[in-house]
Amino acid sequence: MIRKLIALDLDGTTLNADSKLNQPTIQTMQRLQNAGHIVSIITGRSYQGSQAIYDGLRLTSPMINFNGSLGHLPHQAWAPEYQFTLNKAIVLALVKYRERLGINEIIAENKHSTMTAGQDLVAGKFFPEIANSPRLTPTTLTRNPNSLVLLVQLDKRTAIIDWINDRFGDLVDVGVWGGPNAILEITSKGVHKAKGMAYLANHFQIARENIIAFGDEHNDLEMLQYAGLGVAMSNGTAAIKAAADDITPYDNDQNGVARYLNDYFELAE
Known part of the structure; x- marks a missing residue:
């Protein structure tokens, strides 16, 4: 098996229109994590604003917050933790x-x-x-x-x-x-989601071509461009869709990320 890094934006992507997790999304991420893939949240949200989602997905991977400014392992000390700050x-x-x-x-x-x-x-x-x-x-x-x-x-x-x-x-x-x-x-200056995603890929020794990233908005642009497979949501902006390698057939309210990954990894329903 070739291990993948699966990078998940939250709002408009992994979360539904009510900013909640749907059960099929939780199940899919668990199956991929249990299979040995790295599933990581890479979000513009704060840690406080994303911790419950991380826990809801039952992830064990590091998380990137503030559009790449903070990389850490929730609930525990992590030696490679990093942060960028503003004066x-x-x-x-x-x-x-x-x-x-x-x-x-x-x-x-x-x-x-x-x-x-x-x-x-x-x-x-x-x-x-x-x-x-x-x-x-x-x-x-x-x-x-x-x-x-x-x-x-x-x-x-x-x-x-x-x-x-x-x-x-x-x-x-x-x-x-x-x-x-x-x-x-x-x-x-120069900090964006791709910087955090690349940091994780390097840490886990995952080649760029084995990164799959999902996003829907302007702050996902560099991340989708950097990933080996950058996937825009069907509900994403026109600019994101134009820059992506692929587009989900279903939107964030229809479990678009989970359904895409199920097809990609050929997971049985």
Whole structure:
């Protein structure tokens, strides 16, 4: 058997439209893991926002969070654990000019902590971990975060991106969420999901051609391009579908990833 690394984006991919796991997905990932393949979550979500899903899938593999900024083994120490961080001076500059720039809320996250400045009505929908989180201020921010998320006013999004790039473009990358919500993700320069996926492949000595990656959105692009087989969801964006090697016949609400893998590995139902 040739061991594969199976890289799973979560929202819009492994999770259904209600951001939950369907039972066929759990069963398929268990069978593949039991067969010796490495099944890993590679997500833009925080550890707090993905731990329950990891446990629900009953995985034993390392996980990549914050679009590649954190690689770790949940629930235990792992010597190869890594992290990339953002200089807190960048975060504090955004806090200082938040209202003037048109940023509704800033969310700064580490492996075990979340801090926020401002408020946005849709934030809780996408980032449940912010509930009752400490306030993000120059006094409370004592360490560099792994990830920064900005919920911005849509008509000011381009100006905010330009402001960040003009001042910090050599240090950070700015990602734009698709869809109707004006959300920006800021990561350390050159960090993306493919970086974390390649790290895992190297750790487990899995060749690039033996990586299968699934995704649906802009932040999955590098991951799908790097993988030996990059698979876009049928519900994915046009850009992701154009860049992928293949497209699932079924969407995330129809167990698209599980059904694709069942066919690929010829697993009996």
